[in-house]
Amino acid sequence: MFPYKTSLKLNKNLKEPLYLQLANQFILLIREGKLLPGTKLVGSRTLADLLQVHRKTVVACYEELLLQGWVESIPKKGTFVNKNLPLIQKVTLTNTTKTSKRKNSGFNFYENNRLPEKNTEKREGVMYINDGTSDTRLTPTKEIARIYRKIASKKSVHAFLDYNSTHGNVKLREVLALYLNNSRGLKINKENILITRGSQMGVWLSSQLLLKESDIIVVGETNYSSADITFQYQKAQIKRVSVDENGLVIDQIEKLCKKQPIKAVYVTSHHHHPTTVTLSAERRIHLLNLAQKHNFAIIEDDYDYDFNYNHAPILPLASHDSSENVIYIGSVCKTVAPVFRVGYLVASEDFVNEAAKLRGYVDRQGDALLELTFAEFIKSGDLDRHIRKLMKIYLQRRDLFCKLLKNELGDYFQFEVPKGGMAIWVQLNKQYSWSEVAKEARKHQLEIGEWQRYDLANKKHNAIRIGFATYNDKEIKLLIEKLKQTFKSIKKSAY
Numbered sequence: 072m073f074p075y076k077t078s079l080k081l082n083k084n085l086k087e088p089l090y091l092q093l094a095n096q097f098i099l100l101i102r103e104g105k106l107l108p109g110t111k112l113v114g115s116r117t118l119a120d121l122l123q124v125h126r127k128t129v130v131a132c133y134e135e136l137l138l139q140g141w142v143e144s145i146p147k148k149g150t151f152v153n154k155n156l157p158l159i160q161k162v163t164l165t166n167t168t169k170t171s172k173r174k175n176s177g178f179n180f181y182e183n184n185r186l187p188e189k190n191t192e193k194r195e196g197v198m199y200i201n202d203g204t205s206d207t208r209l210t211p212t213k214e215i216a217r218i219y220r221k222i223a224s225k226k227s228v229h230a231f232l233d234y235n236s237t238h239g240n241v242k243l244r245e246v247l248a249l250y251l252n253n254s255r256g257l258k259i260n261k262e263n264i265l266i267t268r269g270s271q272m273g274v275w276l277s278s279q280l281l282l283k284e285s286d287i288i289v290v291g292e293t294n295y296s297s298a299d300i301t302f303q304y305q306k307a308q309i310k311r312v313s314v315d316e317n318g319l320v321i322d323q324i325e326k327l328c329k330k331q332p333i334k335a336v337y338v339t340s341h342h343h344h345p346t347t348v349t350l351s352a353e354r355r356i357h358l359l360n361l362a363q364k365h366n367f368a369i370i371e372d373d374y375d376y377d378f379n380y381n382h383a384p385i386l387p388l389a390s391h392d393s394s395e396n397v398i399y400i401g402s403v404c405k406t407v408a409p410v411f412r413v414g415y416l417v418a419s420e421d422f423v424n425e426a427a428k429l430r431g432y433v434d435r436q437g438d439a440l441l442e443l444t445f446a447e448f449i450k451s452g453d454l455d456r457h458i459r460k461l462m463k464i465y466l467q468r469r470d471l472f473c474k475l476l477k478n479e480l481g482d483y484f485q486f487e488v489p490k491g492g493m494a495i496w497v498q499l500n501k502q503y504s505w506s507e508v509a510k511e512a513r514k515h516q517l518e519i520g521e522w523q524r525y526d527l528a529n530k531k532h533n534a535i536r537i538g539f540a541t542y543n544d545k546e547i548k549l550l551i552e553k554l555k556q557t558f559k560s561i562k563k564s565a566y
């Protein structure tokens with residue numbers, strides 16, 4: 072007889088009922104090929120005696136197996152392992168295969184070398200240079216948690232737990248329409264808004280709907296690398312135009328339009344990514360006129376609208392768009408924290424509806440409770456209060472960072488003090504390279520990260536973005552010190 076007694080181990084201290092423990096172990100024995108299809112199982116009375124359990128436990132176990140289709144019951148004959156089960160290929164389990172990582176799949180899939188890996192694992196004790204993200208220690212987590220808890224404990228919450236519209240929560244769409252109309256001069260209603268999981272989803276959806284192989288999209292030279300990669304993934308043709316102190320050079324776009332039809336222009340108008348410059352008023356109007364004349368879309372990625380230190384925020388292109396050419400994209404990921412994946416895509420209703428349909432196939436819907444939380448957070452004025460608080464702190468950090476960078480490291484870098492945003496565009500003097508600086512910095516526990524991504528057009532401008540908002544005063548001083556030490560050791564090794 073099969074060694075049931077030694078093969079089946081029950082634990083009365085577990086929460087899992089005994090009959091289920093038993094059923095799951097039978098399933099494992101069948102899957103591992105130890106009980107083959109057609110094998111007759113021992114009678115319930117005998118098994119109960121062997122295992123010292125009540126017979127009802129074994130009967131319940133067999134019923135469970137029957138229900139799941141692992142066994143079949145033949146009247147007057149007994150219970151058998153279902154003979155119609157397909158033979159499961161035996162895998163030899165050694166001690167190591169159980170614990171080692173599953174590295175390679177047993178099937179072929181399409182890898183895409185256009186997608187670089189995002190390495191986000193952080194090591195203790197190391198400082199990381201980022202490209203302009205918020206200080207998550209300032210995130211109003213208590214306030215957000217309070218609102219979330221209040222919403223989640225309402226009786227009416229059930230409606231929001233269900234499958235819902237792929238457009239996002241209606242209340243948030245209404246609140247956002249009002250908020251964006253008031254703060255950014257848009258003229259929209261909720262039908263013009265799709266809630267996304269952040270700006271990147273907006274860029275991706277737009278790219279999917281606008282671009283097919285060889286279609287032309289115009290971007291700045293240089294450009295936000297994730298946007299570039301998103302467009303390249305569609306096999307679109309990327310045409311680059313220069314960026315000067317007034318942003319994208321629109322005259323160059325006009326010239327391109329005369330040569331061939333373009334499908335879209337991607338623009339970070341408020342603070343160009345990565346250089347931080349603002350698109351001038353004149354160029355904004357020029358670009359809008361071109362879009363209207365040549366019927367192309369403008370993807371306006373307004374990723375850090377809220378942070379302006381020298382002037383009031385400049386209204387987005389979308390606020391002057393009278394011919395529905397602009398797709399306006401933003402999120403709370405920069406102002407509140409990257410972890411809250413709540414963003415928006417604003418466009419004409421037909422485009423929003425198509426984007427909503429498409430979104431449903433990669434992400435069925437957003438997180439309605441989180442969306443409701445943000446609706447309340449925005450409506451109550453908490454978001455604006457939070458931004459005002461951050462502005463004061465980040466302004467002070469910007470000034471300290473720029474002062475130290477100039478005074479302590481002026482021999483190595485050139486930069487303009489950014490008027491807004493959370494990063495400085497720092498150009499390294501030509502006798503140094505970021506690859507050697509990054510390598511040396513690592514020895515001083517400073518990680519510069521993917522500096523190559525700022526030059527996807529291979530312009531050799533030798534500049535990267537350095538975020539200043541994430542660090543407090545002490546950390547800013549430490550970061551500058553680490554950079555100083557880095558250059559000291561580079562110079563030493565040059566002699």
Ligand SMILES: Cc1ncc(COP(=O)(O)O)c(C=O)c1O
Pocket residue numbers: 268269270271272295339344372374401402403404405409414
């Ligand atoms: C220019 C730009 N667009 C989009 C994003 C993505 O933002 P989100 O976190 O809202 O997806 C970023 C993030 O760094 C960004 O810098």
